[in-house]
Amino acid sequence: MAETVIERLSATWARTDRIFELLAADAFLAQPIALRHPFIFYVGHLPAFAWNHICAGVLGLPSFNAGFDELFSRGIDPDVDDPTHCHAHPEVPDSWPPLAHVLAYRDRVRAAVLDSVDAVVERAGTQAMARDGRVFAMIIEHELMHQETLLYMMQQLAFDLKVRPSWLPPVTLGGGRPLDTAQVPAGTATLGAALTDLGFGWDNEFPSVQVFVPAFRVDQTPVTNRQYLDFVTDGGYRRSELWSRDDWEWSRAEKLDAPPVWMEKDGRRLYRGLFDLLPLDSVADWPVYVSLAEARAYARWQGKRVLTEPEYHRAAFGDPTGAERAFPWGAAAPDERHGNFDFQAWSPTPVGACPEGASAWGVHELVGNGWEWTETPFSGFPGFEARIPGYPGYSADFFDGKHFVLKGASWATAAELVRRSFRNWYQAHYPYVFAKFRCVSNG
Numbered sequence: 001m002a003e004t005v006i007e008r009l010s011a012t013w014a015r016t017d018r019i020f021e022l023l024a025a026d027a028f029l030a031q032p033i034a035l036r037h038p039f040i041f042y043v044g045h046l047p048a049f050a051w052n053h054i055c056a057g058v059l060g061l062p063s064f065n066a067g068f069d070e071l072f073s074r075g076i077d078p079d080v081d082d083p084t085h086c087h088a089h090p091e092v093p094d095s096w097p098p099l100a101h102v103l104a105y106r107d108r109v110r111a112a113v114l115d116s117v118d119a120v121v122e123r124a125g126t127q128a129m130a131r132d133g134r135v136f137a138m139i140i141e142h143e144l145m146h147q148e149t150l151l152y153m154m155q156q157l158a159f160d161l162k163v164r165p166s167w168l169p170p171v172t173l174g175g176g177r178p179l180d181t182a183q184v185p186a187g188t189a190t191l192g193a194a195l196t197d198l199g200f201g202w203d204n205e206f207p208s209v210q211v212f213v214p215a216f217r218v219d220q221t222p223v224t225n226r227q228y229l230d231f232v233t234d235g236g237y238r239r240s241e242l243w244s245r246d247d248w249e250w251s252r253a254e255k256l257d258a259p260p261v262w263m264e265k266d267g268r269r270l271y272r273g274l275f276d277l278l279p280l281d282s283v284a285d286w287p288v289y290v291s292l293a294e295a296r297a298y299a300r301w302q303g304k305r306v307l308t309e310p311e312y313h314r315a316a317f318g319d320p321t322g323a324e325r326a327f328p329w330g331a332a333a334p335d336e337r338h339g340n341f342d343f344q345a346w347s348p349t350p351v352g353a354c355p356e357g358a359s360a361w362g363v364h365e366l367v368g369n370g371w372e373w374t375e376t377p378f379s380g381f382p383g384f385e386a387r388i389p390g391y392p393g394y395s396a397d398f399f400d401g402k403h404f405v406l407k408g409a410s411w412a413t414a415a416e417l418v419r420r421s422f423r424n425w426y427q428a429h430y431p432y433v434f435a436k437f438r439c440v441s442n443g
């Protein structure tokens, strides 16, 4: 196991480094999303999390930089508007330490983590987080999730604060098209997982629960920029009757009149990608990335609604025999044939271009090309326990009725995170996620 752990750690760190290399030298203090820390925090946070859970947590090693362990231990949560409600996080400092000091801390932690692998394996019999290398899986998944967060922060960053890398694949503009709708018959969906099902899972994935789902009709492909443009030009952002009261007030306060990555210049609509400004027409078949509030308004405009978490499970994993699949396409491990995830494209791709990833009912892209918004508030399954040592609020801090479940994966989601029980969550008014949606109607 030790060799695999070391390989997985090294691969994860290599990608993190590649992502930070996308930043211009003077961009580490930039804070493109006001409710998130500047980038330098994340340079320190990833190693601090590893140190605190592996070296201090499992092995009880003495700290070599207690100040950094604490300063970088937890981020501000962009999703909680009442900070007294959640677990405390460290004070935001008046100024951040020099980048070179943070990088030196990172390197020292990485070396200590590599040195700790055998000692952790030896404690498998006595410490829950050491069993099956669980603590390593946790810090790797934590880092993989932050890679995506960093990229959607970079998506908001001005072009002159980013360095376009030579390895960036060209954007894909053709080869897909929106499809029609599919009927999913009534049946049972299994959400979550049993503890014995997974080598590692986050607290919110356990235990499993069976839910009966009535029949419904669902879009086979996510809503595209072109389809969404019809809503915009039909006055979708000016028609309060299409929005819930909360969503409407938020959209007015934010002065929204189109998705955040759309721009208008000299009367032309443009799309702001990570490194390119593209004519909106050219990316018309990419899924539109919007908040849940905007997705709901579009769905209401269509006389439909956004799908629920149980409906997502039925659409993705159900099949006509009554069995449930591990992945929409079957049992095969996720790879590039099945969808746009795992940093292949570094951008959205046209919808419907990946038929091999379709589910038994012919529903496409339930995994990949953007997280899938659901209309289900994030909460624990019956029997939920906050079970991560040293991190009791990982999920439970967000069981507040304001956060909603997202499923699947985006282009910036690592294949390691693609599993049926994995759940992501954001507020309905958080517009920065690489998140798409589709509509359903009662079948």
Ligand SMILES: [Fe+2]
Pocket (backbone or CB within 6 Å): 045, 049, 075, 142, 146
């Ligand atoms: Fe974190």
